[in-house]
Amino acid sequence: MPVQYKRKDNMKLELKDIAYSYYSITGEESSVLKDLNVDFHSGEICGVFGKTGTGKTTLIQTLNGLIIPQTGQVLLDGEVIRKGKKGIPGLRRKVGLVFQYPEHQIFEETIYNEVVYAIKDTDISDAEKKKKVRNALSLVNFNPDYDIFTRSPFELSGGEERKVAIASVLIMEPELFVLDEPSAGLDPVSRNSISELIRNLKKNGTGVIIVTHDIIWALDIVEKILVLKKGGVVFHGTRKDFMKRLNEFYNDDNFYLPEELLLLIELEKNNINIEVDRFNISSIYDQIIKRKKKKE
Ligand SMILES: Nc1ncnc2c1ncn2[C@@H]1O[C@H](COP(=O)(O)OP(=O)(O)OP(=O)(O)O)[C@@H](O)[C@H]1O
Ligand SMILES: [Mg+2]
Numbered sequence: 001m002p003v004q005y006k007r008k009d010n011m012k013l014e015l016k017d018i019a020y021s022y023y024s025i026t027g028e029e030s031s032v033l034k035d036l037n038v039d040f041h042s043g044e045i046c047g048v049f050g051k052t053g054t055g056k057t058t059l060i061q062t063l064n065g066l067i068i069p070q071t072g073q074v075l076l077d078g079e080v081i082r083k084g085k086k087g088i089p090g091l092r093r094k095v096g097l098v099f100q101y102p103e104h105q106i107f108e109e110t111i112y113n114e115v116v117y118a119i120k121d122t123d124i125s126d127a128e129k130k131k132k133v134r135n136a137l138s139l140v141n142f143n144p145d146y147d148i149f150t151r152s153p154f155e156l157s158g159g160e161e162r163k164v165a166i167a168s169v170l171i172m173e174p175e176l177f178v179l180d181e182p183s184a185g186l187d188p189v190s191r192n193s194i195s196e197l198i199r200n201l202k203k204n205g206t207g208v209i210i211v212t213h214d215i216i217w218a219l220d221i222v223e224k225i226l227v228l229k230k231g232g233v234v235f236h237g238t239r240k241d242f243m244k245r246l247n248e249f250y251n252d253d254n255f256y257l258p259e260e261l262l263l264l265i266e267l268e269k270n271n272i273n274i275e276v277d278r279f280n281i282s283s284i285y286d287q288i289i290k291r292k293k294k295k296e
Contacts, residue, residue: 011042011077011094011175011207013063018072020058032058033069034231042175042207045198047218047239050228051255056211057100059228060178063209064095096174100181102165103158111137111148111156115168136167139200141193159190166197176207183214195221215258219243219279229254240277 020033032055040046040063048056061067062074065081065088074081076094081087099105108114115133124132138144140163153164162182170177179198183191191214198208198221212218225242227235227249234255235242243264249255250265257265260279267274267288274287 010205012039012075013041013095013176013207014039014073014075014078015059015062015069016073016075018062018069018074020055020062020067020069020071032231033062036072036231036233038226038233038236040176040207040209043202043205044224045202045208045210045222046224046226047215047222048209048211048226048228049213049215049218049255052213054228054254055231056228057180058231060097060180060209060211063091063176063178064097065091066097093172094174095176095178096169096172098166098169098177098179098182100184101162102169103161106153106161106165109152111146111151111153111164114153114164115148115171117168118172132171133167136171137164139170140164140167140197142167159186162186162190163193166194174206176209177201178209178211180211181213182210183212183217191217216260216279227255243276 015036015038018033018036019031021029021031023029036059048059050056058067062069065074068083074091076091081091106114108117112130112133113120115136116129119129119132133148134144137148142160142163153161156164166179166182179194182194186194195217198210201208210218210222219239222239225235225237225239226233227242229252235245246257246261246265247268249257250262260281264274264276264279264284267284272288272291274284276284
C-alpha cells in the first residue's frame, strides 16, 4: 500500500556533541552517550546497531525530545531545538518514535480510538480523521475487514497489536520515523510487512531509523548504518562500506557480528571473496557454486 501523503522538503536532524548521563537516587553518574555527533535525513533508511546497553534507545529518545542531553545540541534543519514549550512539541510532530514492544502501550477501547488518538483533538474533520486512520492501518497491512470501530485492540494477536501501535504513530505523518526493535518477536510474514512499510515510507520521502539486533533482517532494508559502542559512534556510513569493513568488527568484544557475517569473513580469509552488498544467502551460495564450477 503506497503512502498517500507527500513530503515537501528534505529534513535534517543533527545531534551535535551530545552527552547524556543517567543519575542514580544516590547521585551516582552513569555516562551513556559521549560526545556524539551524527545526522539523520528524511528519505533515508538508517540502521542503528550495537551491543545491549550501548545507548541505542537513549540516543533515539534524544531525537524527539524525550531525553534532553545535558551537553550538546539537537538541530533541526540547522536550527537549534530550544528545550522549552516551543521547541520540543514541534520536534515531536516531525519525529515519530515507536518504542520497543509498542503494543504494551495500547490503552484505548477500540482500534479506531487507539490509532486516531494523536490527532483526535485537532480541527481535522471526522471524515478526514477516518480516512487517515484507514490509511495508517493499511500502511501496516492491517486486516481491513476488522471492525475497527467496535473491536478492542486487546482482542488482537501480538503481531496485529504491534501493527495498530505503529499505525498510531504513523497517523502523525512524521518526517522521521524511528522504530526501536520493530522485528523483535515477530514471525517472518510480520517482519516482511514491517520491511515493506519501511520501504514505502522511504518512497514518499520519510526518513526511517531502525534500532535493531536483527542485523541480517535490517541489511536488506537499510542504506546507512550507525554502530554504537559504549555510547560513542564506531561506524556511520553506507551499508556498502559497512560490508567492506566487516573485518574491523571481527575481533571486537564491543560489537558482535551475526554468524552469517562471520561466515563471509571466514570465506574471505580462505580467498573466497564474495561480492555482497546486502546479505543474501542464495546469492552467496550461487557465487560459491560458480567458483567451484570454474575450478573444475
Ligand atoms: N532510566 C534509566 N536509568 C538509569 N540507567 C538507565 C536508564 N535507561 C537506561 N539506562 C542505562 O543506560 C545504558 C544504555 O541503555 P539503553 O537502553 O540506551 O541501551 P540499548 O543500547 O538500547 O540496549 P538494548 O540493546 O538492551 O536495548 C544501560 O547501561 C542502561 O542500564
Ligand atoms: Mg534498547
